[in-house]
Amino acid sequence: MKDKIFGVLQRVGRSFMLPIAILPVAGLLLGIGSSFTNETTIATYGLTAILGKGTILNSLLIIMNQVGSAVFNNLPLIFAVGVAIGMAHKEKEVSALSALIAFFVMNTAINAMLQVNGKILADGTISADVLEGTITSVCGIQSLQMGVFGGIIVGLGVAALHNRFHMIELPNALSFFGGSRFVPIISTVVYMFVGILMYFAWPVVQNGIYALGGLVTGSGYIGTLIFGIIKRALIPFGLHHVFYMPFWQTAVGGTMEVAGQMVQGGQNIFFAQLADSAHVAHFSADATRYFSGEFIFMIFGLPGAALAMYRCAKPEKKKQAGGLLLSAALACMFTGITEPLEFSFLFVAPALFVVQVILAGSAYMIAHMLNVAVGLTFSGGFLDLFLFGILQGNEKTSWLRIIPVGIIYFILYYAIFTFLIKKFDFKTPGREDDDEETKLYTKADVNAKNAANTTTSTSTDPVSETITRGLGGKANITGVDCCATRLRLTVADSSKVNEALIKSTGSRGIIIKGQGVQIIYGPQVTVIKAKLETYLETAPDTFEEENVAETTDTASTTEAATEKAAPTEEKVVSTTIISSPITGLATAIENVPDEGFAGKMMGDGAAVTPEDATICAPEDGEVVFVFDTKHAIGFQTDSGVALLLHIGIDTVNLNGEGFQVFVENGQKVKKGEPLMKIDIDFLKSHAPSLCSPVLCTELTPNQRIRQIGDGEIKAGEPLFVVETLA
Numbered sequence: 001m002k003d004k005i006f007g008v009l010q011r012v013g014r015s016f017m018l019p020i021a022i023l024p025v026a027g028l029l030l031g032i033g034s035s036f037t038n039e040t041t042i043a044t045y046g047l048t049a050i051l052g053k054g055t056i057l058n059s060l061l062i063i064m065n066q067v068g069s070a071v072f073n074n075l076p077l078i079f080a081v082g083v084a085i086g087m088a089h090k091e092k093e094v095s096a097l098s099a100l101i102a103f104f105v106m107n108t109a110i111n112a113m114l115q116v117n118g119k120i121l122a123d124g125t126i127s128a129d130v131l132e133g134t135i136t137s138v139c140g141i142q143s144l145q146m147g148v149f150g151g152i153i154v155g156l157g158v159a160a161l162h163n164r165f166h167m168i169e170l171p172n173a174l175s176f177f178g179g180s181r182f183v184p185i186i187s188t189v190v191y192m193f194v195g196i197l198m199y200f201a202w203p204v205v206q207n208g209i210y211a212l213g214g215l216v217t218g219s220g221y222i223g224t225l226i227f228g229i230i231k232r233a234l235i236p237f238g239l240h241h242v243f244y245m246p247f248w249q250t251a252v253g254g255t256m257e258v259a260g261q262m263v264q265g266g267q268n269i270f271f272a273q274l275a276d277s278a279h280v281a282h283f284s285a286d287a288t289r290y291f292s293g294e295f296i297f298m299i300f301g302l303p304g305a306a307l308a309m310y311r312c313a314k315p316e317k318k319k320q321a322g323g324l325l326l327s328a329a330l331a332c333m334f335t336g337i338t339e340p341l342e343f344s345f346l347f348v349a350p351a352l353f354v355v356q357v358i359l360a361g362s363a364y365m366i367a368h369m370l371n372v373a374v375g376l377t378f379s380g381g382f383l384d385l386f387l388f389g390i391l392q393g394n395e396k397t398s399w400l401r402i403i404p405v406g407i408i409y410f411i412l413y414y415a416i417f418t419f420l421i422k423k424f425d426f427k428t429p430g431r432e433d434d435d436e437e438t439k440l441y442t443k444a445d446v447n448a449k450n451a452a453n454t455t456t457s458t459s460t461d462p463v464s465e466t467i468t469r470g471l472g473g474k475a476n477i478t479g480v481d482c483c484a485t486r487l488r489l490t491v492a493d494s495s496k497v498n499e500a501l502i503k504s505t506g507s508r509g510i511i512i513k514g515q516g517v518q519i520i521y522g523p524q525v526t527v528i529k530a531k532l533e534t535y536l537e538t539a540p541d542t543f544e545e546e547n548v549a550e551t552t553d554t555a556s557t558t559e560a561a562t563e564k565a566a567p568t569e570e571k572v573v574s575t576t577i578i579s580s581p582i583t584g585l586a587t588a589i590e591n592v593p594d595e596g597f598a599g600k601m602m603g604d605g606a607a608v609t610p611e612d613a614t615i616c617a618p619e620d621g622e623v624v625f626v627f628d629t630k631h632a633i634g635f636q637t638d639s640g641v642a643l644l645l646h647i648g649i650d651t652v653n654l655n656g657e658g659f660q661v662f663v664e665n666g667q668k669v670k671k672g673e674p675l676m677k678i679d680i681d682f683l684k685s686h687a688p689s690l691c692s693p694v695l696c697t698e699l700t701p702n703q704r705i706r707q708i709g710d711g712e713i714k715a716g717e718p719l720f721v722v723e724t725l726a
Contacts, residue, residue: 018082026067026072033068079148083154095162114199124142168527176625180526228363256287273287284373285398294380295380334382472496474539474542487521490516571725578694581616586713603699610690626664632652646695648683663675696722699722705722706721708720
């Protein structure tokens with residue numbers, strides 16, 4: 001259970017990194033834009049001629065400022081999509097779209113509840129009895145002030161729904177909505193109710209968050225010390241993002257009114273003040289207490305540790321260790337990326353990491369005590385110090401106080417690390433045994449070690465395993481795709497394909513053309529494709545060495561036996577007429593220039609080559625689904641016959657061009673109503689054939705097709721009869 005919880009928390013932490021990754025760019029734009037549009041800064045450095053109002057550079061800087069602010073103003077939406085992508089196992093783009101939809105649905109539902117209960121008046125104003133700051137505009141929707149918590153609630157929830165349902169199989173009549181298409185549907189429904197629930201639950205949660213934030217801020221410098229120690233201690237586990245994010249982005253890190261708006265979270269408060277810096281005398285050190293201390297140990301402290309490790313290296317390895325440690329120290333100083341340094345001594349000398357945690361934690365506290373208020377976007381390197389400290393001026397940030405404290409920390413790190421390395425003979429870079437390589441360890445080394453100790457699990461998907469074997473093994477498969485009814489694959493060697501083995505998975509037929517293999521499964525093929533892709537990620541990358549001939553002979557014997565066992569006496573007990581949806585030339589299904597259709601692998605019926613551009617409803621019924629590429633329509637007659645209207649051969653490759661669809665999924669239509677219009681000339685020149693199968697896709701064993709129409713036929717005239725036998 002502990003391992004499972006730990007694994008989930010690690011994934012949550014990693015999912016935060018995608019939305020957080022945009023902050024450095026946004027902060028850079030905001031920092032430069034706000035710094036060089038500040039009239040005091042322009043006047044101080046005598047830059048009025050090139051940066052004053054009305055200049056081209058001033059206009060560009062104003063745009064940069066607004067663009068940077070846009071990211072910070074819409075962080076809830078960015079977190080919703082980013083977390084959903086990070087937590088989704090497969091088909092992450094579907095999870096992202098679903099999260100986007102769910103975010104708007106949830107906030108719209110909250111807005112509706114606020115209006116229904118009189119919290120938002122008819123003219124859009126907020127009722128006087130609403131506590132200030134509890135209602136805000138979220139992407140233009142007046143909703144509860146949930147901050148990035150709202151986005152995280154959406155991201156985590158949608159990802160859970162996605163991982164649970166992205167391979168769901170629905171009944172045949174609804175199979176088009178199965179698989180990944182079901183995720184945005186269920187997300188919309190669920191988050192409508194989540195929005196309603198949040199109206200009642202969030203005010204209680206919000207009060208708790210405010211109370212926690214008050215406890216943290218009320219604990220003063222000791223609270224800052226504890227925060228710093230915990231954050232650095234979580235670095236090896238990859239859980240520090242989970243810990244610090246609420247302090248940076250939510251009311252846990254405090255609230256403050258800036259430029260007439262209530263802002264939550266230490267980082268958000270700093271950047272709100274930065275955007276309004278002309279009206280701020282000194283940035284809030286209470287807001288920056290969660291990151292200002294990083295400049296002390298990242299620019300000064302850890303480089304002192306690097307120098308200690310270099311000085312303690314063996315003479316013969318000092319040059320090699322020096323090069324590695326210098327590059328790691330420069331990365332730490334300029335960008336704030338500490339992993340190369342911290343992970344080097346973390347695994348070979350954990351005691352040194354304990355020292356690092358204590359010293360780093362105290363740096364947060366000291367920066368808070370000295371009223372240092374330098375912001376950052378990602379980490380405490382010199383680049384952020386320059387943008388959000390030096391450029392903003394010492395009067396607003398007190399950045400100069402970092403230097404003397406940093407020098408002291410450089411000496412402390414150097415002295416303590418030197419003493420401990422020599423005292424306990426720690427194998428830091430350059431002190432390894434002679435047969436060991438001098439290197440800097442990273443988290444990748446730890447992941448590789450863990451992977452080596454993990455046994456490979458056996459397959460839980462026998463269908464995908466059988467398909468893979470039938471295609472000659474994973475090593476023989478070079479591409480996986482699907483269309484409306486067929487799994488379309490590319491193989492390196494088609495002679496290795498075992499058709500009989502593939503047919504045992506429920507395939508209705510197999511078509512092999514060169515290196516292309518088409519396996520017909522029907523509308524549920526999207527789910528089969530998703531499962532196969534998942535299986536192939538962990539399947540052994542080998543070829544399958546099966547005896548194809550022997551298996552095929554066995555299958556042929558079985559088919560022959562089945563044919564012998566077929567009933568010899570047949571009596572028709574009922575008939576259902578299916579009319580042509582197309583005006584043109586009718587022909588038997590066996591004449592379609594495609595093996596899959598001609599072999600009745602997807603169903604039985606007839607075919608019509610269109611001479612009129614309008615495709616009509618063959619009978620009264622319902623449009624079950626319209627394929628994304630518009631080339632085919634699933635149809636259910638009121639008499640219960642499931643049909644597939646497939647216009648042309650291989651028209652899926654046209655991606656909808658040449659088709660104009662008039663109906664949508666679930667729409668009821670009458671016989672003769674237009675379903676779509678086609679561009680006959682375009683399809684003739686871009687598709688192998690315009691011959692269009694009209695198929696019954698769900699015939700029972702006691703049903704058969706008898707064709708009526710042949711040759712010239714008009715839409716609405718009988719095409720074939722579905723006969724039910726006794």
